[in-house]
Amino acid sequence: MPSIAFLGPRGTFAEAALRSLPISDGAELIAAPSTPAALDLARDGSVDYALVPIESSVEGSVPLTLDGLATGSPLVIVDEAVQHVSFALMALPGVVLGDVQRIAAHPHAHAQVRNWIAANLPDAHVVDAHSNGAAAAGLHDRTYEAAIGAAVAADIYGLQVLADGIEDTAEAITRFVLVARPGMLPAPTGADKTTLTLFIRQDTPGALLSILTEFAVRGINLTRIESRPTRKHLGDYSFSIDIEGHIADARVSEALMGLHRICLDVRFLGSYPRHDGKAPVLRSGVTDADFAEAQIWIDHLKENS
Amino acid sequence: MPSIAFLGPRGTFAEAALRSLPISDGAELIAAPSTPAALDLARDGSVDYALVPIESSVEGSVPLTLDGLATGSPLVIVDEAVQHVSFALMALPGVVLGDVQRIAAHPHAHAQVRNWIAANLPDAHVVDAHSNGAAAAGLHDRTYEAAIGAAVAADIYGLQVLADGIEDTAEAITRFVLVARPGMLPAPTGADKTTLTLFIRQDTPGALLSILTEFAVRGINLTRIESRPTRKHLGDYSFSIDIEGHIADARVSEALMGLHRICLDVRFLGSYPRHDGKAPVLRSGVTDADFAEAQIWIDHLKENS
């Protein structure tokens, strides 16, 4: 039975995301106080896995995760989960909408439900909470009547949902990654993703183009890219990148070697199945069979020319 | 005398960044409760300018700012300020380090001073605060003895600094942008930056490469790139990008037109002087003089061939 740390407190979207992964069935779930804390638990062997957010349409990219993985002793991503971010208005049992005068919400959550509150509770006062989970948990202190957060918190804290799906935009999602110490590389499924951090010497016009060309020449698609402003060493730069494909795919493996040769450093952060199971649309010439056939061709040429 | 909204509360790094800009001298500074609120004040004419964070090595990119600028009625960036993020431990007058048992800190700030606290106040309990400013302001409630935050807060809230520069990494910075309604495009200085949001139809291997090629072929360097996971319309994608140069530069103007022709949409978010005054190192053939000379050449050819 594996143990899995996740970014707590309980009742947040992280927990909902974790529960969407089959590995959580019967696992020991441990709420960590922060992303670095969750990663540390995985690093020192206290848990087998840690689930941490990596990018979010609500809170953007998550540098604590990206940096936490890009530095320190190696951790690799072995799975991902995408959580649709849907907010509920929750209250203690017996409270009705008309009772609500004060609402606790994390500022980011507040920003997502602004229109709904203006339309439905125009006179309510919104107070800041540290997290969605904390807003829900705090209802028992009765300094406010309602909390904004993930509906999963209602079960955990014994609350009722006054209104669900109250977010102004239906498109908000957060992507979480399940990380582990190296040695558990998932087998390729044909619908995989690989995460990398690339360190380059300079932010010249050619540098990023060279990186993308290593992918493009082998028909590899990027699904995320982010330049990182932090510079540990003068003149250095880094990119955090997700690509389609698995390190075991010939095209990915050859691209990684190409990047290894042109980058200051390439940090491999895991190959893992895509949450949506969507296989890449490959252009002709980049399947494993194409690479194998080309290898046979060149070997024949070298021996017989 | 201009009025400028900034991401409050007072005493945060945003205020420190704003005060580093000459325009703040004698200006009316208004602390807004959130980034969207600050942008709204600028949009509706309540203030002349708003200063909001756009990227941070502490909190990553700031989607509320990026999205706030990329949608809604136009606002453009007219200046930027980069604030070195240095944390101080502050307390009410008379308190000494030995008195500190509880420390208030925003979780992100806490993550940055973890090592210092472990070494200097190993037994202290850290409580969450909503913001750096709130941590400092809350000292007057005396539920904790010390607060982590920007030293600027000490002046504002009548505190003393027990220790300064306590961040574990000396490299942390936050970049803020000063935005205004269109019509105040700063003149080019030779050391400018331009911010864009590019919307594309698909995340194909070629799409990002095509975008970067439009820049590279005209010798334009990127200083920031971030793919955005939110998809408003099925199949759409966007990139938030900063480049070196000013829309009035011929190479930038031609590149923007090229992007306009290949992207679903190009949102121009302003050209403005770089905070560091660093002029780009241009390869041969891409100065305004080079473009002007080429125009004369082609005009001559067309008329005389």
Add this chain to the structure above:
Amino acid sequence: MPSIAFLGPRGTFAEAALRSLPISDGAELIAAPSTPAALDLARDGSVDYALVPIESSVEGSVPLTLDGLATGSPLVIVDEAVQHVSFALMALPGVVLGDVQRIAAHPHAHAQVRNWIAANLPDAHVVDAHSNGAAAAGLHDRTYEAAIGAAVAADIYGLQVLADGIEDTAEAITRFVLVARPGMLPAPTGADKTTLTLFIRQDTPGALLSILTEFAVRGINLTRIESRPTRKHLGDYSFSIDIEGHIADARVSEALMGLHRICLDVRFLGSYPRHDGKAPVLRSGVTDADFAEAQIWIDHLKENS
């Protein structure tokens, strides 16, 4: 009534190509002894036009033409003609196939009809001729019974065609260009070609890629490219290139300016209608309308941002 020099002697494929152009109707046609001589006649005003071969599947590229245009006082291509190279076996009236013991042929022509001769006149001896026209003209000297050449020569020299279409491969073509002194730039037709000679400083990996990128970024297709081994100055290199499009097309004009900025020299050798009238298949975003619309967009941005 224009005068047109062509690569003689009379009765060659050059004359056939010239007669395929409407401009030859009623024109004074002058056979020049060589390509440089034909170009000189056009340069010094002795003729209005010169028709010279530029590439051939029989004789390859024609450096005398390429170099003749790339250097010296400017001449520009105003039209092109593609001549299918079909060989006939010709003889004086009264001669029949069984009489043929010796055949005169230019070595290149001989190479093209080798199989036919082996099958039909296995015992005939083939003697070298200076040109296809000379082979036909020489029949009157009766040192050989038959000549290989263009059927057009039969009319000119009073011969009969013993066999036609005797070439081994049906695909051989020669492309001719009609050149004139500058000042007669043909109007764009929507199905045009432009010929250029590009001089670069070095044959580095990046140089040719940079050149092609200037075209590709504007959706321009190449139909011919040839690096030239002659180096007039140490370290210099040149490419002779045909592209789809007319200098009056916005995408071509912008690409030419881009090349002018990165090349040591760009020699414009004319924009002219394609012989086959085939319009290019343009990707979205590169028509004149797209360029005009982008210009309006950027002008609006510059004025209103």
Add this chain to the structure above:
Amino acid sequence: MPSIAFLGPRGTFAEAALRSLPISDGAELIAAPSTPAALDLARDGSVDYALVPIESSVEGSVPLTLDGLATGSPLVIVDEAVQHVSFALMALPGVVLGDVQRIAAHPHAHAQVRNWIAANLPDAHVVDAHSNGAAAAGLHDRTYEAAIGAAVAADIYGLQVLADGIEDTAEAITRFVLVARPGMLPAPTGADKTTLTLFIRQDTPGALLSILTEFAVRGINLTRIESRPTRKHLGDYSFSIDIEGHIADARVSEALMGLHRICLDVRFLGSYPRHDGKAPVLRSGVTDADFAEAQIWIDHLKENS
């Protein structure tokens, strides 16, 4: 003792080029009547090698050679020779410059010495010859007094050189290649060249760029490129290309495999030492050691992630 066919007749630049190669010492040299004939002798085992011209600043590229190698049973280039094209005016012993009234010259040779003749023998009549060698050999028939050609012909035909180095441009060169049946691949020397014919499906903007990108991404320089107008099958196209490097070099081998995957066909025409012994200037990351190190890195990653 090897036997080597060359493009005859004797006394041409081809023979001079062949004699510049050490392999010709003591070899049996056979003058073939044409390039296809020379290639056929090598193909059917009549000779061990054939020396044929591949490109020339006088006569351009040599399609008979390029096509002769690109089709038919395989022949590969095993060496190259570059012959400086320098013309001499030759005559029978006893003839002096003042005696010369008629000069025999191949038209291409004539084009190269036009200025010298105008300055030194303005009244001489120039008659066409089939080849440089034929011009020299024909002196014994006494229908003309002097011949233009390679000085090597003077020894062969018992002539004297009236004037040497009479070419108008000192830069003319012809490159010859020594070809053999497969099985004699020269070992890499560190200063090698590889010749390829690439067949592609369409002449789209992307096709040539894709080909060049396969080279550029691996730091490989092109030294010659020529698109070929002949299209055997509707819509097909080909490029004849020389690159720096040897098929045994990791970067070349990987690039060839990449081309094999994207092209309709890749015809390998040999890796051989450069005549000038000039080693390529390699960018960082593309040596065999770099490739080997990257392979170790990826193997380690795959096993331990």
